[in-house]
Amino acid sequence: xxxxxxxxxxxxxxxxxxxxxxxxxxxxxxxxxxxxxxxxxxxxxxxxxxxxxxxxxxxxxxxxxxxxxxxxxxxxxxxxxxxxxxxxxxxxxxxxxxxxxxxxxxxxxxxxxxxxxxxxxxxxxxxxxxxxxxxxxxxxxxxxxxxxxxxxxxxxxxxxxxxxxxxxxxxxxxxxxxxxxxxxxxxxxxxxxxxxxxxxxxxxxxxxxxxxxxxxxxxxxxxxxxxxxxxxxxxxxxxxxxxxxxxxxxxxxxxxxxxxxxxxxxxxxxxxxxxxxxxxxxxxxxxxxxx
Numbered sequence: 504x505x506x507x508x509x510x511x512x513x514x515x516x517x518x519x520x521x522x523x524x525x526x527x528x529x530x531x532x533x534x535x536x537x538x539x540x541x542x543x544x545x546x547x548x549x550x551x552x553x554x555x556x557x558x559x560x561x562x563x564x565x566x567x568x569x570x571x572x573x574x575x576x577x578x579x580x581x582x583x584x585x586x587x588x589x590x591x592x593x594x595x596x597x598x599x600x601x602x603x604x605x606x607x608x609x610x611x612x613x614x615x616x617x618x619x620x621x622x623x624x625x626x627x628x629x630x631x632x633x634x635x636x637x638x639x640x641x642x643x644x645x646x647x648x649x650x651x652x653x654x655x656x657x658x659x660x661x662x663x664x665x666x667x668x669x670x671x672x673x674x675x676x677x678x679x680x681x682x683x684x685x686x687x688x689x690x691x692x693x694x695x696x697x698x699x700x701x702x703x704x705x706x707x708x709x710x711x712x713x714x715x716x717x718x719x720x721x722x723x724x725x726x727x728x729x730x731x732x733x734x735x736x737x738x739x740x741x742x743x744x745x746x747x748x749x750x751x752x753x754x755x756x757x758x759x760x761x762x763x764x765x766x767x768x769x770x771x772x773x774x775x776x777x778x779x780x781x782x783x784x785x786x787x788x789x790x791x792x793x794x
Contacts, residue, residue, distance in 0.1 A: 683751075
C-alpha cells in the first residue's frame with residue numbers, strides 16, 4: 504500500500520478539479536448516511552439534549568413560581584428569587600451539552616476509523632490517491648452536518664427554555680450574551696466532530712477512539728479545574744469545554760468565574776485553534792501512515 508500512497512494523483516482535465524471535489528463530497532455524504540445508526544444517533548441525541556434543557560427550565564419555572572415573593576419585599580428581606588436566577592444557563596446545562604460533545608466526537612471518529620476497521624479505506628485510496636482531498640472532504644461533510652445539528656439544538660434549546668421562563672426573566676437573542684452563547688453552542692458540535700476525526704485517524708480502533716475522545720474532551724478538563732496553580736488553570740482554559748463554558752456564561756454572571764478566567768477573545772481562539780489542529784493532525788496522520 505506504500506506504492507499506492509506515494510503515487511502521484513491522476514491529473515484532471517482543466518477546470519475539472521472543482522467537479523472532482525464535489526464528487527468526493529457526495530461520496531462522503533453517502534458514506535456518512537449509509538449507516539442507519541447515524542440518523543438515529545443524531546436524532547435521538549438532539550432530542551435528548553433539548554429535553555434535558557427544557558426539563559431544567561420547566562423545573563426552575565415551577566420552583567420560582569412557588570418561591571415568588573411580593574414585588575416590594577420589606578427592607579432587609581432577600582431579593583426575589585427570579586432576580587438571582589440565570590435563565591441563560593438553563594439553555595446550556597452542562598450534562599446535556601457534554602452528551603452532545605460525545606455524540607459529535609463519536610460521529611467524527613466513525614467517519615475515519617469506520618473505513619479502516621471495515622477495510623473500505625483501501626478502496627477509497629485506490630480510487631482517490633490524494634489522501635488530503637479525501638480527508639478534507641470528510642472534514643467538510645462532517646463539519647457541515649454537525650454545524651446544522653448544533654445550530655438546531657442550540658436554537659431550539661434557547662427558544663424553548665426562554666419561552667418556559669418568560670415570566671422569570673426569559674431572554675431573547677438581543678439580550679447581552681445570548682446570541683454569542685447560541686453561536687458557541689452551535690459551533691461546539693463541529694469542533695468536537697473534528698477532534699473525533701483526528702483521534703480516529705491516530706487510534707484507528709472503535710472503542711479506543713471513543714474512549715480517547717471522551718478523555719480528551721471531558722476527563723482531562725475536569726482534572727484541570729483547580730485554581731491553586733495558575734499553570735494548571737491555564738492549561739484547563741485551553742480546552743474546548745472551558746472555552747464553551749466561558750462563551751455561554753451570562754455577562755451579568757461573569758464576576759463568578761474565579762481566578763485566571765478566559766476572556767471572550769481567548770475562548771474563540773481556543774475554538775479556532777482546536778479545529779485547525781484537529782484537521783492538521785488528521786491530514787498528517789492519514790497521509791503518512793500505511794492503511
